[in-house]
Amino acid sequence: MTQEADSSDLIFNGIDGASGTPYYPSLTADEVATLALGRPPDAQAVARARRRTAAERPHLGLRDGYDPRLLADGGWGVIFARDADPVFQEALAPLVAHRQLQATARDERRFRVFAGADGVRPGEGPDDFLARHHMSLDAADPNVVPYNLLLVGNPEEISWDFQSGLDLQYAVGRIAFETADETGRYAGAVIAGETGTAVPAGPRKAAFFGVRNPGDRPTLLAAEHLLGRVAATVEAGQPAWSVERIVGEGATKARLTHLLGGGETPAFLFTTSHGMGFPKDDPRQPPHQGALLCQDWSGSGPISEDHYLAGDHLAVDARPGGLIAFFFACHGAGTPRHNLFPERGGEARELAGRPFAARLPHRLLAQGALAVVGHVERTWGYSFLWEGAGAQTAPFEDSVKRLLDGWPVGAALETFVLRRAFLTDQLHAAIKRIDSGEPVDAKKLTRLWTAHSDSRAFVLLGDPAVRLP
Structure with missing residues (x-):
């Protein structure tokens, strides 16, 4: 518009x-x-809207003392749906290993993989997900949940609302490739670009x-x-x-x-x-x-x-x-x-x-x-x-x-x-x-x-x- x-x-x-x-x-x-x-009243919809606007607290971002420009400060994590096909996790493994080395340069707690039982449950919202992983509704503490978070999955598996809600507190991206081959190619391109093995930009x-x-x-x-x-x-x-x-x-x-x-x-x-x-x-x-x-x-x-x-x-x-x-x-x-x-x-x-x-x-x-x-x-x-x-x-x-x-x-x-x-x-x-x-x-x-x-x-x-x- x-x-x-x-x-x-x-x-x-x-x-x-x-x-x-x-x-x-x-x-x-x-x-x-x-x-x-003037829409016809819907008590449940109104309640959801009020909870959502109340939950969308003022943006907090990364805690003081951590530089969001540095991966060793903010950390990095990857989030899969609970029932995600493991072939996508396997395809992304080289990038995950690459990010682990960078994110743990100062503290090993600043790297996480949320998969399987730790992954996003069907219908789970970002606040419930964070609470399940011991993170309060506060500024992002990279020693609990890393600041940089990559969602892996289509919006049926991990909803658009989940991404939008999590983004209030964290730096969030998503990949939703249809095939493991595409996932692996993306992982390879990112690594190549950061290690100097790619075709010069x-x-x-x-x-x-x-x-x-x-x-x-x-x-x-x-x-x-x-x-x-x-x-x-x-x-x-x-x-x-x-x-x-x-x-x-x-x-x-x-x-x-x-x-x-x-x-x-x-x-x-x-x-x-x-x-x-x-x-x-x-x-x-x-x-x-x-x-x-x-x-x-x-x-x-x-x-x-x-x-x-x-x-x-x-x-x-x-x-x-x-x-x-x-x-x-x-x-x-x-x-x-x-x-x-x-x-x-x-x-x-x-x-x-x-x-x-x-x-x-x-x-x-x-x-x-x-x-x-x-x-x-x-x-x-x-x-x-x-x-x-x-x-x-x-x-x-x-x-x-x-x-x-x-x-x-x-x-x-x-x-x-x-x-x-x-x-x-x-x-x-x-x-x-x-x-x-x-x-x-x-x-x-x-x-x-x-x-x-x-x-x-x-x-x-x-x-x-x-x-x-």
Whole structure:
């Protein structure tokens, strides 16, 4: 979604590949407020929401005295589902051994493998998981549970909510490969990149790829107010990095293919575009949901595979080695089973038969990329625009600066969690006022509700301990 700073209409990012129309219907702010405040009461849902906002305590991060940039301070752990197929643990073993050496350099307690009985149980939330492993709801103590945590498994095995909840306290990433072979290749690529045995990375180049489909407000605003500001910050503050902007006419599928494993692959890539969406029974949904819609689409009318880049469009010899990418696009990281926000009528639409991770990021990871940051479900303009205040891109700018300065990707993204903690606090305060009978402005509540929910949907795919070469 995105919106004009002076507009009350909410227009969502995402295009339906079956029809060429918006994947999510547009709504006015008043309609969203009505849905937020006037949905048929569901006592259990209300109770869950209140527990969740109460549990989403202010972000705590790593305890004082430990440097999140150092693996020997923060430690590293890997989390499997309790019933995970052991072949994935075997495939990841070289990376686990590599991280063990790094994480235990100062204290052997700063490395953990949570598998089998210690793994995530079906339906288990992050707070229950941490309590079972003797960790309180406090700042992360790496001597109990390491700060850097890699989840291994698809979101049916370890839910998106688990990842989002754990991320409030820890630096969390996920890999959800379909095969053990892909898992092993990713492990090998990370090790090779850190031990100097990989093909040398390209120049220290950051590329910014912004689609501006004609007449399409979401992509126009994202390219101008988000991508443009982040690129300008890098140009002004990172003299060791060269910056390339590919915006509008040049942001084609062919060019994006060259940036993702071709001869123009940068070390860091930031994209803004629509993400593709498909009906739940469409056979294109699993392989192409979240694919990046490029400038090749005219902005209206039917969409073909010539217009977007999906995982199975990458060449088998694509080599995105050392790449960290940020995709600002609907479903760019994955899809929940049900949408996170009600639509007209107050019902949550079933988006898919099961939750799943996007294929494009995992294809990149299997072929040598280090990490991809993306969004689960739709993107909202409240990620970077706020009514009355205009563009608010500090979390994006600060995270990118940290990445280019050599921070591990999980710790670099902490700025997003800080924003989420602030929104959580404000939303919880509004709910408390409603509970006590005080009047609350419906539009303000709508902004908080949507911005908070949007902030929970940014996720990291890949090992949180990787960093730019």
